[in-house]
Amino acid sequence: MSVRESVLRLLLVEDRVEDAERTASILRNGGTAVRPTRVESEEQFQDLIRKQPFDLVVAGVEAKIIPIERVVEIVESSGKDVPVIAVLSELSDQGVQAAFASGVPRVAPRNHPEILQFAITNAFAAVEARRSVRRLQAALRETERRCDALIDSSRDPVAYIHEGMHIRANQAYLEMFGFEEYEDIEGLSLLDLVATGHADNFKQLLKRISKGEQPPKNMQLTAQRSDGSTFEAEMEFTPASYESEPCLQIIFRQRTIDADVVRELDELRQRDQASGLFNRTYFMAEADRLVAEAAEGGQDRALLLIEIDNYDAILSDIGIGATDDLLQAITSRLRKVLGDEHVLSRFGEMTFAALLRDSNHALTEETANNVCTAFRGQILDVGSRSVSATVSVGAVQIGERIASTPQVLDKAAQGLGNAAALGGNRVELFDPGARDRAEEQRILARVKEIEAALEENRFVLHYQPVISLHGDEGECYEVFIRMKLPNGELVPPMSFLPEAEEHGLMGKIDRWVIGRSLAIISERKKQGKDTSVIVNITTSSLHDAKLPELIGNQIKKLEIDGSRLILEVPEAKVFTNLKLAQDFQRAIARHNVQFSLEQFGSGVNSFQLLSHVDAQYLRIDRSFMVDLAKNQEHQKKVKEIAEKAQALGKKSVAVFVEDATSMTVLYTSAVSLVSGNFLAPAGSEMNYEFG
Structure with missing residues (x-):
């Protein structure tokens, strides 16, 4: 969408009404549809930038109502992608240096309408482009996640073959051939999974396909599992691409499995077998979904990383044989405090993760502190032993500015590390949109x-x-x-x-x-x-x-x-x-x-x-x-x-x-x-x- 096709929501920080109106008029006269708002106090500016969507902030460097440094600080703390343009009455070296020193990357002269309009419209085009990229990235992540989810949840064993080698296979495919993890089959020739009696015919088929011949729609043969046992199977072939590389999608058809069994298998695929919590794969898919919603402007979503403090010391005390009992005790405590409304996952050996919906800063902080309180001063029954353990929590309020799963996880891990470095048994919450919680208290006052x-x-x-x-x-x-x-x-x-x-x-x-x-x-x-x-x-x-x-x-x-x-x-x-x-x-x-x-x-x-x-x-x-x-x-x-x-x-x-x-x-x-x-x-x- 071009600048001319959308309305520029402009927030103006100027001492004089005439200067603010003049900027809006310059844009209108240049063909830009603009919806200007002028602030008259720092409190109003904080309130507007927090509650309403704006595209740009144009602030006078000489403005007394809000110093330019404070404008930049408030915008950055909001967690929103809203560029700031500093406007100078006179384009002097000293004025430009002062503007750049405040952290503003763009400066324009007030008395040169063409330059001012060019600076504003270009900044607007840039922010629109970034938003478009975020939307596309979120859509791509969602598409990839859906494709992977469809493949993984398929009851049919599905694999992708490139030059006769496996490059992708779902869980049903691995289970069919007796493999535990994809690494066991990665790079393995498909020919190795065909019984000896059908190997020659299948080898010739792969050669013809490699020469550009279209594969048959299906083929019946005897397949061979990793343990050497065989079973009758029907294969379906479909030309496809994986990570931009041409390949062959192969689906193995077996006898119809009972629907209840299928549901049980699907549930098992989402769960960590030792703890009964969601596994990391399922959690990452859900995290991608929440982050994609945040990229579209969704709010009140958060992620928690939870880790047991001094795990090595606890393990040396209870012995490695009691690890499963410790895991069950921790899992039970976390389920009790977090309930079923949040996605709770086992993320590492003794690291857990939770996704929170409808959770603003206050609720996220409260939930994270409740997790700490649930362990602080409490006893965990680990088999025949009783142990005392605390946890550290790294929390992230997911927002538009960190709308990618790796960024969210990095911030959560950083917070978790900081909490642990300070002795553990504490919460560190990162919220780019709410660094100054005193503002809420100011409003109530x-x-x-x-x-x-x-x-x-x-x-x-x-x-x-x-x-x-x-x-x-x-x-x-x-x-x-x-x-x-x-x-x-x-x-x-x-x-x-x-x-x-x-x-x-x-x-x-x-x-x-x-x-x-x-x-x-x-x-x-x-x-x-x-x-x-x-x-x-x-x-x-x-x-x-x-x-x-x-x-x-x-x-x-x-x-x-x-x-x-x-x-x-x-x-x-x-x-x-x-x-x-x-x-x-x-x-x-x-x-x-x-x-x-x-x-x-x-x-x-x-x-x-x-x-x-x-x-x-x-x-x-x-x-x-x-x-x-x-x-x-x-x-x-x-x-x-x-x-x-x-x-x-x-x-x-x-x-x-x-x-x-x-x-x-x-x-x-x-x-x-x-x-x-x-x-x-x-x-x-x-x-x-x-x-």
Whole structure:
């Protein structure tokens, strides 16, 4: 898939909104479909990179919100394949060296759009190619595993022959001829397995096949086992290839075996005979399957390697004759603690392996510690002896970045070795996506802070004036929420709203903001000022069937004009929750409350939405404000939205106005209202002189 055929999910780390928007615009203008997200804090960045799929991170080297070194550290610790591109305002030797020193392999200049676009699209193409390779590798492993599994599980003895020699044979084939392992038959001539009476005819057949003659479909002969005994057999021949080499597939047909016997044989082939656990071959096939799922983005899978500590000392104590008893005692203990829901295998002499599904970092750590606890301070009954043994565990949380079985096993073995080197009786867990577990504790602590702030009324509002370009009477402010900590520190919205939304607290916060806004409207009325307040609400409020009635009761109680309250929802959220938005808008309209569409114009046909939802205000998407004075396409779009809104009797709002030249453009358009830091930043007081 080419870059142009897929959407680039871009995470931007920039101090200025304008820089982030400019990067997204450069990509869009170059024909790249982009879905940009700008972060405003380190906490938000960690949350997004952990929970959502992104393709690239573009970070300003000079950014203060998150230092470039910290950006690289967070991305690497996430365990995800997300390249980081460092962006420089000036392409100086010092800046480039600083970027490379932070660990970023790619650097691009912010003020050279062509180079910046080239760097981003090439990095995107590279990450797409790597993902494609991982998918192909996983598919190949799965195909090979399935082929091997089909051959191994076949009730028919199957072998592959190249130039008359065995190069592959399944277990049924080995059992038929009395061999224990494939090494016993590897390189052995097929002619050696044919009884003397049929040897000459079979030899001539092999010669004809070697000269390019097609083999017969089947052949009946007398076969000979390794112990010299013979049996009647029918052979099927099929041209095939093995490891890219042309060969001959041969299937020996015998009498039909009872189905129950077949099932028993299949079960035996999967099991280690001494312990009764799955054998290493079966375990590796299952590990390949789980790793392939991880390569496709699957999560919550883990592998454990478990080894008895000080095995040599224990063996010298109990004697080699009690090895089987020790193995059974250990196996019984492991089965008891791990249960049947995990794949438990004997991996070595006294090394065991387990595959865990639906096991995140916390569960994997808990399971591994439970394994250690099951042996720590406990007695194992080994025949007539009682021994005390501990285990070490090397655990790996399987993720996209280590989505190959050898890598997973290497990490597990490394962890096992480290645990043993530290004296054993411990767990070492490798989890590339969760190196800093303190982040989870931080989120839980933040949620408690939000709940406490709601209970103790410790939220405050800041106000940014929204100014009429047509001299309308009255004043208008947009409100922004802040959370006050017990020590008086004000926490910006993006540092707590994501956690609030994730934990279902946004509905309560919306109610608080709306209630406080209505109180402000009442307070301003008593001061002789007609103040309108714009409140951005979430979809939680759209689901709150009781909210319109509560708003109406409060308006009636405060004796204020409901039209002074303007509730705003993003256009995309209204589109995806259309029925709820329609019902909500109609319900608040009964109290004369106004409805606004935020990010208007970002959809394919935004005005079509107005035939379904009666919005009185249209807040133009901020992307159109980037380089408004120079970008004629943006000017055309803003003018088009404003004129259509005016024709429909709607008020258009231009936001994020940052310079005088943009204001000049807006004055000549039909835009109704404007806001932005150029006019006045948000503050804790409503003190703007509307004149």
